Amino acid sequence: xxxxxxxxxxxxxxxxxxxxxxxxxxxxxxxxxxxxxxxxxxxxxxxxxxxxxxxxxxxxxxxxxxxxxxxxxxxxxxxxxxxxxxxxxxxxxxxxxxxxxxxxxxxxxxxxxxxxxxxxxxxxxxxxxxxxxxxxxxxxxxxxxxxxxxxxxxxxxxxxxxxxxxxxxxxxxxxxxxxxxxxxxxxxxxxxxxxxxxxxxxxxxxxxxxxxxxxxxxxxxxxxxxxxxxxxxxxxxxxxxxxxxxxxxxxxxxxxxxxxxxxxxxxxxx
Numbered sequence: 001x002x003x004x005x006x007x008x009x010x011x012x013x014x015x016x017x018x019x020x021x022x023x024x025x026x027x028x029x030x031x032x033x034x035x036x037x038x039x040x041x042x043x044x045x046x047x048x049x050x051x052x053x054x055x056x057x058x059x060x061x062x063x064x065x066x067x068x069x070x071x072x073x074x075x076x077x078x079x080x081x082x083x084x085x086x087x088x089x090x091x092x093x094x095x096x097x098x099x100x101x102x103x104x105x106x107x108x109x110x111x112x113x114x115x116x117x118x119x120x121x122x123x124x125x126x127x128x129x130x131x132x133x134x135x136x137x138x139x140x141x142x143x144x145x146x147x148x149x150x151x152x153x154x155x156x157x158x159x160x161x162x163x164x165x166x167x168x169x170x171x172x173x174x175x176x177x178x179x180x181x182x183x184x185x186x187x188x189x190x191x192x193x194x195x196x197x198x199x200x201x202x203x204x205x206x207x208x209x210x211x212x213x214x215x216x217x218x219x220x221x222x223x224x225x226x227x228x229x230x231x232x233x234x235x236x237x238x239x240x241x242x243x244x245x246x247x248x249x250x251x252x253x254x255x256x257x258x259x260x261x262x263x264x265x266x267x268x269x270x
Contacts, residue, residue, distance in 0.1 A: 018044070018064045019046060020034055020044065020046065020063060020065050020066070020067065021058060021062070022045065023051055024048055024149065025149050025150055025153055026045075026174065028148055028149040028150075028168070029069070030068065030069060030194060031149075033097040040065065046062070049150070051069075054067070055068070058197055058198065059199065065196050065198050066197045067097070069194050070096075072190070072193075073191045074128045074186060086258055087248055089197075091198065093195045094196045094201070095203060096193055096194065096195050096210070097194040098194075099194065100190070102183055102185065102190070103125060103128060103148075103184050103190075104169040104184065105119075105181040106165045106167050106171060106179060107165070108160070108177060111178065113181065115161075116180070117140055117163070118140060118141050119165070120154060121142070121144075121165060122146065122151070123144050125167075128186060128187075128190060129184045131186040132181070132184040140164075151165035151167055152167040152171040155175070155177065164180060205266060209263055209264035211260070211263055213259050214257070214258055215228055215256060215259060225257070235269045239260070240261065242260075244256075245258055
């Protein structure tokens with residue numbers, strides 16, 4: 001294992017090997033998503049500290065594919081991922097991976113829950129555990145980390161007495177921590193959707209496909225959105241998700257729409 005932006009693992013198969021970048025470090029839910037796919041998990045895994053770093057690695061050719069979180073069943077869209085894919089990179093989503101999420105509270109060995117004064121995690125994970133934190137650690141300071149596993153690694157490497165990390169349970173053994181509490185997410189059906197992105201190649205239709213598009217309005221006027229939606233309704237194309245996002249290069253109120261549609265990009269109606 002050697003340093004990349006994060007770290008890398010040795011591939012488990014011989015012959016041509018896929019290089020797969022993911023939102024790390026090792027121990028994140030994104031790594032779990034990668035390893036849930038036989039072809040990706042057998043490749044050379046490259047861990048990066050941020051989502052843009054993952055996408056940069058794919059865009060530059062350093063990695064063949066990248067895996068990043070894009071939606072959570074509790075907190076909704078991961079906006080920094082969605083915006084990066086919509087505006088900053090010409091990458092194609094190849095497939096999606098849905099993973100059940102179980103958050104655990106990890107701390108140095110010997111730590112009691114009553115000892116915890118600081119909680120580290122990525123903000124979206126902390127938000128998914130808001131109720132637990134409010135009821136069990138109401139006075140604890142919540143600090144932001146780059147990822148769940150980064151929070152666990154920081155608590156371990158800095159030997160942070162009185163600190164705990166919200167992270168996957170398997171990060172405990174990886175970073176020499178103990179599990180103070182498990183299943184601390186607010187909802188038991190917590191799931192995260194990850195996307196696998198590549199530089200080129202439209203994936204083969206599966207019959208259960210979803211296509212994402214970005215739609216810009218010609219003019220901001222009453223009825224502009226409904227006129228767009230009517231075009232899809234007239235063709236019986238189902239919209240599974242509709243997001244309104246700032247265009248980034250306009251002023252306040254300058255928005256576009258990100259839409260996810262049932263169907264493959266090769267389908268005539270889509």
